[in-house]
Amino acid sequence: MQPTTEQDLAEVVRGVDEPIRIVGGGTRPIGEVDGVALSVAGLTGVTLYEPGALTLVAQAGTPVADIEAVLAAENQRLAFEPLDHRGLFGRGGTPTIGGMVATNASGPRRVAVGACRDHLLGVRYVDGAGQVIKNGGRVMKNVTGYDLVKLMAGSFGTLGVMTEVSLKVLPQVEAEATLVLVGLATAQAVEAMSVALGSPYEVTGAAQTSGGTALRLEGFDASVTYRVDALKAMLGKFGEIAVHEGAASTAIWRDVRDVAPLHKTKGDVWRVSVKPSDAPQVISNISPAAHLLDWGGGLIWMAVDGGRDIRPLMQDIPGHATLIRRETATGPTFHPEPAAVAALSDGLRHKFDPRGIFNPGLMA
Amino acid sequence: MDMPSPDARVMAKKARVIERLQSVLPTDAVIHDPAETRAYECDALTAYRCPPLCAVLPSNTDEVAAVLRICHEEEVPVVPRGSGTSLAGGALPTADCVILGVARLNAVLETDYPNRIIRVQSGRTNLSVTGAVEEDGFFYAPDPSSQLACAIAGNIAMNSGGAHCLKYGVTTNNLLGVKMVQMDGTIVDLGGAHMDAPGLDLLGLICGSEGQLGVVTEATLRILPKPEGARPVLIAFDDNAVAGACVADIIKAGVLPVAIEFMDRLCIETTEAFAQAGYPDCNALLIVEVEGSDAEIDHQLDLISTIAARHDPVEIRQSRSAEESARIWLGRKSAFGAIGQISDYMCLDGTIPVSALPEVLSRIGELTEQYGLRVGNVFHAGDGNMHPLILYDANKPGDLELCEAMGADILRLCVNVGGCLTGEHGVGIEKRDLMTSQFSTEDLEAQMVVKDVFDPKWLLNPAKVFPLASSQSRRHGG
Numbered sequence A: 001m002q003p004t005t006e007q008d009l010a011e012v013v014r015g016v017d018e019p020i021r022i023v024g025g026g027t028r029p030i031g032e033v034d035g036v037a038l039s040v041a042g043l044t045g046v047t048l049y050e051p052g053a054l055t056l057v058a059q060a061g062t063p064v065a066d067i068e069a070v071l072a073a074e075n076q077r078l079a080f081e082p083l084d085h086r087g088l089f090g091r092g093g094t095p096t097i098g099g100m101v102a103t104n105a106s107g108p109r110r111v112a113v114g115a116c117r118d119h120l121l122g123v124r125y126v127d128g129a130g131q132v133i134k135n136g137g138r139v140m141k142n143v144t145g146y147d148l149v150k151l152m153a154g155s156f157g158t159l160g161v162m163t164e165v166s167l168k169v170l171p172q173v174e175a176e177a178t179l180v181l182v183g184l185a186t187a188q189a190v191e192a193m194s195v196a197l198g199s200p201y202e203v204t205g206a207a208q209t210s211g212g213t214a215l216r217l218e219g220f221d222a223s224v225t226y227r228v229d230a231l232k233a234m235l236g237k238f239g240e241i242a243v244h245e246g247a248a249s250t251a252i253w254r255d256v257r258d259v260a261p262l263h264k265t266k267g268d269v270w271r272v273s274v275k276p277s278d279a280p281q282v283i284s285n286i287s288p289a290a291h292l293l294d295w296g297g298g299l300i301w302m303a304v305d306g307g308r309d310i311r312p313l314m315q316d317i318p319g320h321a322t323l324i325r326r327e328t329a330t331g332p333t334f335h336p337e338p339a340a341v342a343a344l345s346d347g348l349r350h351k352f353d354p355r356g357i358f359n360p361g362l363m364a
Numbered sequence B: 001m002d003m004p005s006p007d008a009r010v011m012a013k014k015a016r017v018i019e020r021l022q023s024v025l026p027t028d029a030v031i032h033d034p035a036e037t038r039a040y041e042c043d044a045l046t047a048y049r050c051p052p053l054c055a056v057l058p059s060n061t062d063e064v065a066a067v068l069r070i071c072h073e074e075e076v077p078v079v080p081r082g083s084g085t086s087l088a089g090g091a092l093p094t095a096d097c098v099i100l101g102v103a104r105l106n107a108v109l110e111t112d113y114p115n116r117i118i119r120v121q122s123g124r125t126n127l128s129v130t131g132a133v134e135e136d137g138f139f140y141a142p143d144p145s146s147q148l149a150c151a152i153a154g155n156i157a158m159n160s161g162g163a164h165c166l167k168y169g170v171t172t173n174n175l176l177g178v179k180m181v182q183m184d185g186t187i188v189d190l191g192g193a194h195m196d197a198p199g200l201d202l203l204g205l206i207c208g209s210e211g212q213l214g215v216v217t218e219a220t221l222r223i224l225p226k227p228e229g230a231r232p233v234l235i236a237f238d239d240n241a242v243a244g245a246c247v248a249d250i251i252k253a254g255v256l257p258v259a260i261e262f263m264d265r266l267c268i269e270t271t272e273a274f275a276q277a278g279y280p281d282c283n284a285l286l287i288v289e290v291e292g293s294d295a296e297i298d299h300q301l302d303l304i305s306t307i308a309a310r311h312d313p314v315e316i317r318q319s320r321s322a323e324e325s326a327r328i329w330l331g332r333k334s335a336f337g338a339i340g341q342i343s344d345y346m347c348l349d350g351t352i353p354v355s356a357l358p359e360v361l362s363r364i365g366e367l368t369e370q371y372g373l374r375v376g377n378v379f380h381a382g383d384g385n386m387h388p389l390i391l392y393d394a395n396k397p398g399d400l401e402l403c404e405a406m407g408a409d410i411l412r413l414c415v416n417v418g419g420c421l422t423g424e425h426g427v428g429i430e431k432r433d434l435m436t437s438q439f440s441t442e443d444l445e446a447q448m449v450v451k452d453v454f455d456p457k458w459l460l461n462p463a464k465v466f467p468l469a470s471s472q473s474r475r476h477g478g
């Protein structure tokens, strides 16, 4: 089923009496869902774009690449740097803006500007009864009624079928540069990233890969030059620092964003969210086959072999783990919630989708 | 503004409810003497007042849970209260409600610089959060003008913003976790020191829910390193529309100021008379502030001035020092106080797409003539969050009603041009009955089912946010 209008989509939902698997571009197959496929890819197009107001509204099936091209023409961008899951899953396809929102896909710049959910201004969606609902809008400040916009971001299609999203966009930058420190152990790397993120130099990326500990600065040319020097001086005690500019810097962050170091690895791929200073402990408890730290250590991507469930190994470290690419691991895709929180989540899913037809069981 | 009539069943058991509350709280934490409950009869929307059944001031999460369990069993409505600075009547009591004030929950529980977070009890004031970390070079970004008084609890409930949110976002973008007590006394932790939510984004839902889903007792907030410096440029224009066009051009040019503030002639003249900031004689002015090192600031201010120069400004005044910056901000910061000196006023806060600014200002001008009331405009222009101040005379019979009718027209105008009723103050009782101009019945129903999940009996702050007619069948005694 691939309706081309919101009205048709609502009609499809009203008409079905079996579970539905909601698909955008099919490039982010996180978790397993049984059901007939309902594609949103037929709903395409940018409905409104006002560069002077930093806002863009698009149909949910619009390819992310199309939106990035429209923005680039006005020297703007999606500042939260949505990751592209295709490399991780080794598949093709065309990522859609709706799928990006449904998974709250956010990249390295999340530490500076927030996640996808922080840039989502409004949504239209079809609920489980086949009604079209709108929430939020197209303006940057809006506290009118409950914020269902945040709720829809990262809801993995379990609350409704999004048909239109409205996003805050930001200006492109004139220049970027990346400082790379080599040879730091995880604990040292996290410390260096904390120092950098705690500095006034507006670090917009802080990651550790096998290539080193990378710190990104962006902005006007002269300003980047100034801050590169200032940050180098500040981090001198951590050892040698190499500086990569322009395209070389961009390439580093493209790889971090898309978790490139784990593309060729075997095993299950986990995404762990903890406070940065807990990252070294998590890694030593789990000893993954390969890993990547983003968000200053707050986001850990791990390739784990042998189908191990890593959650018990996190012991009492606060945070959560999502099984993004399952090879042999058993257990739930999403981190189990405490009973009282699970009761709220289940209650909401039941109200939004009383028949339980949208991606059933995916998040529960 | 109508409020539901008090539930006679609750009024009849007042003594028992107070007695039960006294059994779980220290004596001085239950306030029921009518002379003392008067302090809780309104918030900053002072036109509406009603003394509550009683007020309680718990000191920790367990006491909050004990209070809520009792009220849940007795089916007594509860209105959470921070510092009572809501401009929307969010903390307005009903005669049959218990006011649950969090003012005694004001401790800092944890500051963690390596992870850039602070954990506080929710009654702590906004400014004192920054106060707790600024000596170490950090700050808490959302800065409502009421920051000296307002509590983090109220900020979370209203998803409050501030002058600097163009760059740093509003409360929801700086909130990482809460401890919250549900109406039945269940304590839940949502989010935490880590950066994203595990399942559904319940934290995002709580922020901005106006005290209707749970009572927040603790919050984990993101703190940021202080910038090296900040300085503004003041740009004066002869024409509102030109000022609006200049804002769009600055944004399009790729500069991201921390703040772009706008004032119109009425506000400029009134603040000049009050604060003598030395503003130029003009019809509209912008204050644009940028951050960074001295050289970075100069570069950005030069860029902004070059753009502004293309719009035929009356004057461009770039600050070169902290002293000059303070003078530029002086008028803007005293605007509300200055208007308050000359008249009673009602402050609206609808948001519009920035492109609609000229049209909206000229329509407001027409409404001014139609209603015979004056309006001053001072607002956050970068994000389209308007603050029209309607001047009226509280002692003149009928003037408040006239002012409210005009306010409703202005807010409907904001919605019609693609904006919304409220950008940062919240719906409360003030905009409750206008919600149908922005939302369909189905849109409102989709929001109300959320409250059904968190508070099935609709006891928490029940008469707010949704039009009374829409929530009638759900509200206790409705």
Ligand SMILES: Cc1cc2nc3c(=O)[nH]c(=O)nc-3n(C[C@H](O)[C@H](O)[C@H](O)COP(=O)(O)OP(=O)(O)OC[C@H]3O[C@@H](n4cnc5c(N)ncnc54)[C@H](O)[C@@H]3O)c2cc1C
Residues within 6 Å of the ligand: B043, B044, B079, B080, B081, B082, B083, B084, B085, B086, B087, B089, B090, B091, B102, B122, B143, B144, B145, B146, B149, B150, B151, B152, B153, B154, B155, B156, B157, B158, B159, B160, B161, B162, B163, B210, B211, B212, B214, B215, B216, B217, B336, B424, B425, B426, B461
């Ligand atoms: C002079 C002035 C300037 C202002 N400037 C701004 C501004 O620049 N930006 C802005 O956004 N706002 C502004 N405001 C509005 C107001 O200050 C904010 O809405 C503020 O966040 C309210 O905080 P409070 O602690 O006073 O909350 P209250 O007024 O006590 O309550 C506000 C709401 O929060 C709920 N609530 C309180 N405590 C809790 C809790 N523990 N758990 C759940 N819900 C709770 C209440 O029920 C109510 O609905 C201004 C107000 C004034 C008077």
